Amino acid sequence: MSKLFDHSLRSASPDHAEIVRKYELYRTIVEFLAALMFVIGSIFFFYESLLFAGTWLFLIGSILFGVRPTIRLLLELKLANLPVPKEFRPYGAPPVDEPVRR
Numbered sequence: 001m002s003k004l005f006d007h008s009l010r011s012a013s014p015d016h017a018e019i020v021r022k023y024e025l026y027r028t029i030v031e032f033l034a035a036l037m038f039v040i041g042s043i044f045f046f047y048e049s050l051l052f053a054g055t056w057l058f059l060i061g062s063i064l065f066g067v068r069p070t071i072r073l074l075l076e077l078k079l080a081n082l083p084v085p086k087e088f089r090p091y092g093a094p095p096v097d098e099p100v101r102r
Contacts, residue, residue: 003080012084019082023075030067037061 003009010020038061044054 004076006080009079009082009084012079013082016079016082016084019078020075023071023078027068027071030064030071034061034064034068037064 009016011017037057041054041057041061044050044057
């Protein structure tokens with residue numbers, strides 16, 4: 001698990017960079033939808049007849065804000081488990097089949 005949140009993995013290979021690009025897109029869409037739910041829910045609170053719907057929009061927005069770090073964690077787990085090809089390994093790094101000694 002020492003590879004989790006290792007920023008160098010984001011550009012370790014073209015595959016890594018593509019995965020980061022996709023997950024960042026997913027995260028941005030979720031953030032946008034969460035903000036949209038909060039704005040619409042806020043507007044609904046001005047009308048008594050829409051108060052119930054506004055409350056549900058706030059709940060949905062809150063859940064979406066919780067999905068955001070979940071996407072980040074899934075990205076980090078995916079990057080940590082993706083092998084780094086030899087040609088993209090830093091100079092002096094141990095071979096892929098050798099464990100790192102600390």
